[in-house]
Amino acid sequence: MTIVKNVFSHTHALRLLIARDLSSRYKGTILGVFWLFLQPLMMVVVYSFVFSVIMKVRIPGMENSYHFALYLMTAMMPFFAFQDAILAASNSLFTGSSLLHKSTLPALLIPLVPMLTTVVTEIIALVIIVLATFLLLKQVSWYLLLLPVLILIRLCLSIAMGYMVATLSVFIQDLRQALGLLLTVLMFLTPILYPVSMIPAEFIPMNNLNPMYHLLDAYRAVILRGEMPDIGLVYVAGFSVAMLFFGIYFFQKTITRAKDFV
Amino acid sequence: MSALIATDLAKAYRRYNKPIDSLKEMLFRRQYHEQFWALNGVSFRCEPGEVLGVVGDNGAGKSSLLKLLAGTMQPTQGELIVNGRVSAILELGSGFHPDFTGLENIHLGCAMLGLSAAQIAAKVDDIIDFSELADFIHQPVKTYSSGMFVRLAFSVVTSVDPDILVVDEALSVGDQHFQKKSMDRMMAFKDQGKALVFCSHSLYHVKALCKRAIWLDKGVIQAQGNSGEVIDQYNDHIRMQNRVSVAKPVQSESVEKTDKGQLTAYLVDASLLRAKQTGDDVVIYETGDVFRVKVVARKQGSLAVDDVHIGIVIKRNDGVQCFGASTILDGVSLFADERDKNQLGVIYEIAELNLLSGHYSLDIWLIDNTSVHIYNAMKSCCEFKVRQPGTEVGVIYLEHQWSAPI
Numbered sequence: 128m129t130i131v132k133n134v135f136s137h138t139h140a141l142r143l144l145i146a147r148d149l150s151s152r153y154k155g156t157i158l159g160v161f162w163l164f165l166q167p168l169m170m171v172v173v174y175s176f177v178f179s180v181i182m183k184v185r186i187p188g189m190e191n192s193y194h195f196a197l198y199l200m201t202a203m204m205p206f207f208a209f210q211d212a213i214l215a216a217s218n219s220l221f222t223g224s225s226l227l228h229k230s231t232l233p234a235l236l237i238p239l240v241p242m243l244t245t246v247v248t249e250i251i252a253l254v255i256i257v258l259a260t261f262l263l264l265k266q267v268s269w270y271l272l273l274l275p276v277l278i279l280i281r282l283c284l285s286i287a288m289g290y291m292v293a294t295l296s297v298f299i300q301d302l303r304q305a306l307g308l309l310l311t312v313l314m315f316l317t318p319i320l321y322p323v324s325m326i327p328a329e330f331i332p333m334n335n336l337n338p339m340y341h342l343l344d345a346y347r348a349v350i351l352r353g354e355m356p357d358i359g360l361v362y363v364a365g366f367s368v369a370m371l372f373f374g375i376y377f378f379q380k381t382i383t384r385a386k387d388f389v
Numbered sequence: 390m391s392a393l394i395a396t397d398l399a400k401a402y403r404r405y406n407k408p409i410d411s412l413k414e415m416l417f418r419r420q421y422h423e424q425f426w427a428l429n430g431v432s433f434r435c436e437p438g439e440v441l442g443v444v445g446d447n448g449a450g451k452s453s454l455l456k457l458l459a460g461t462m463q464p465t466q467g468e469l470i471v472n473g474r475v476s477a478i479l480e481l482g483s484g485f486h487p488d489f490t491g492l493e494n495i496h497l498g499c500a501m502l503g504l505s506a507a508q509i510a511a512k513v514d515d516i517i518d519f520s521e522l523a524d525f526i527h528q529p530v531k532t533y534s535s536g537m538f539v540r541l542a543f544s545v546v547t548s549v550d551p552d553i554l555v556v557d558e559a560l561s562v563g564d565q566h567f568q569k570k571s572m573d574r575m576m577a578f579k580d581q582g583k584a585l586v587f588c589s590h591s592l593y594h595v596k597a598l599c600k601r602a603i604w605l606d607k608g609v610i611q612a613q614g615n616s617g618e619v620i621d622q623y624n625d626h627i628r629m630q631n632r633v634s635v636a637k638p639v640q641s642e643s644v645e646k647t648d649k650g651q652l653t654a655y656l657v658d659a660s661l662l663r664a665k666q667t668g669d670d671v672v673i674y675e676t677g678d679v680f681r682v683k684v685v686a687r688k689q690g691s692l693a694v695d696d697v698h699i700g701i702v703i704k705r706n707d708g709v710q711c712f713g714a715s716t717i718l719d720g721v722s723l724f725a726d727e728r729d730k731n732q733l734g735v736i737y738e739i740a741e742l743n744l745l746s747g748h749y750s751l752d753i754w755l756i757d758n759t760s761v762h763i764y765n766a767m768k769s770c771c772e773f774k775v776r777q778p779g780t781e782v783g784v785i786y787l788e789h790q791w792s793a794p795i
Contacts, residue, residue, distance in 0.1 A: 136503060137500070137501070137503065139500045139504070139505055139506050139509075140497070140500035140501045140503075142500075143496055143497050143500050144497070147486065147489065147493070147497065151488060154488060226501075228461060228462075229479060230461065230501050231459070231460045231461060231475075231501070231502075232501050295412075297408055298408045298409050298411060298412040299408070299409055299412075300408070380415070381412070381415065383463065384411040384412070384414075384415060385408075385411075387402075387403060387405070387408075387411065388405075388408040388411070
């Protein structure tokens with residue numbers, strides 16, 4: 128509990144560090160903050176063009192030609208946010224080693240900063256996707272109000288995993304290399320590029336255990352289908368919160384040892 | 390209430406072959422590391438309004454101690470009680486982000502010390518003012534010189550109104566003007582009843598600034614207490630390492646073992662008279678005390694008394710010869726014992742021993758009346774220390790006065 132209180136007493140530092148993290152990416156660029164919007168915007172345009180105009184990919188039950196591109200983006204953007212958070216967390220202790228050693232900032236904040244930053248990029252991407260869905264598919268619903276909850280669950284899951292990989296990558300350097308690979312495998316195993324209906328029946332129970340599937344499907348439910356997310360979302364929420372406690376516990380338990388090596 | 394109370398503080402660094410070993414150690418509860426104690430059994434107190442100096446050679450554990458005080462590192466053993474907010478300048482610009490401007494770093498630095506946005510806004514102008522960075526405050530700190538860096542760091546760290554200020558060597562980077570300014574600010578802190586821990590290789594500064602000091606050597610406290618005394622002891626230690634000629638003390642007994650048939654005269658004994666003996670067996674004088682040495686020699690019957698003389702040189706432990714005199718120069722003869730004509734003796738007296746603090750010894754020479762031939766010598770015998778009441782520097786106290794210019 129004191130740990131959490133300690134983190135909250137540094138909220139202003141946290142805000143500044145997040146602002147610094149965001150602006151450092153675009154510092155010195157001509158377009159500056161505009162890059163934050165440009166990236167997801169370009170993806171919507173390029174995906175729509177490739178999948179809807181050139182390849183004309185159609186998924187059963189989705190008749191509009193722009194449907195597939197948006198279908199892809201809706202799941203992909205939160206997944207990318209998750210991926211960015213994990214990768215940033217695994218590097219955080221290395222890049223933040225001077226903060227870790229030379230300031231009295233709680234160590235818990237160091238991986239937290241880049242992970243919280245992913246919320247900003249995720250929100251911008253989601254706003255663009257929601258607008259595009261409205262413009263191209265004429266789809267909008269009150270269920271969009273659930274998006275903050277989904278983002279929060281996504282964040283919980285990211286932070287839980289992020290805290291674990293943050294110190295583990297110090298002890299096992301190979302993990303930083305392996306993470307990119309593992310995340311790609313996870314992306315392809317989760318129905319992001321294909322609908323869940325294409326999964327062979329014998330793999331369905333396995334897929335149902337994948338929290339990422341339920342989470343990303345909830346994004347699609349509220350944005351594309353305009354319906355209440357599946358009950359699986361409760362499973363993800365519970366899983367994320369449980370993992371979050373374990374992740375913080377694990378991080379606190381290992382951080383003093385990890386400090387010796389960065 | 391003391392500002393800092395350290396009880397039996399110890400810090401061990403662990404060395405692992407591979408990082409994974411540390412994780413294995415935690416999981417399997419088996420030892421995979423070699424330990425290196427950077428600090429061991431360090432206990433001290435620091436009261437509000439006190440300046441505590443920390444001195445010691447490189448690698449003595451000073452930095453480790455300061456990091457523990459600053460809270461950037463946790464002790465392995467022992468207890469450290471800190472009453473109040475600690476602010477520290479440890480290494481140059483710790484926590485500063487090179488790509489960000491001085492101003493951004495002020496905000497960040499203050500926020501990391503736990504200040505709110507409003508509190509920071511109220512202080513920013515003062516900080517910029519004190520740092521004298523003017524327009525450079527809008528430049529990224531990576532373009533700063535080391536002097537600009539330390540000015541900014543010092544301004545930030547001292548502006549947050551700490552109760553305990555920990556200052557490392559860093560300050561020596563600033564120019565004379567800024568050093569004076571920062572020194573004044575530190576003194577003002579002291580007067581406001583804040584505690585200061587000051588670590589420096591400039592022993593003069595430590596002696597002048599601090600009332601109390603700690604001398605760390607190989608991770609343990611060698612001495613602590615009145616800064617003058619601690620610094621004097623540390624100086625003795627430094628000079629010992631830097632001494633020019635390494636002369637082992639020759640005891641009078643070993644002289645006796647040499648073949649006395651070859652010598653026509655030899656030294657029997659030399660001892661300091663009426664000296665206060667202290668615990669560690671080394672005699673201590675205060676500057677200005679009476680200093681007396683009794684020297685006894687033996688000559689062969691064939692040798693005339695006039696042909697045996699004694700020279701005494703006072704030598705500091707770094708090899709500096711402070712003063713030497715001989716019975717020839719002063720035209721004195723040795724005194725023969727009434728019962729044994731071949732037993733010669735003399736007492737060498739200095740009415741006011743005006744040496745400054747240091748660790749000294751005597752070289753005693755037994756010479757003939759041409760002062761060319763040496764019968765016998767005792768080197769580095771009669772060790773003694775001198776402690777001075779003031780903070781004058783040098784080897785010897787010279788009488789002086791100051792007066793108005795014409």
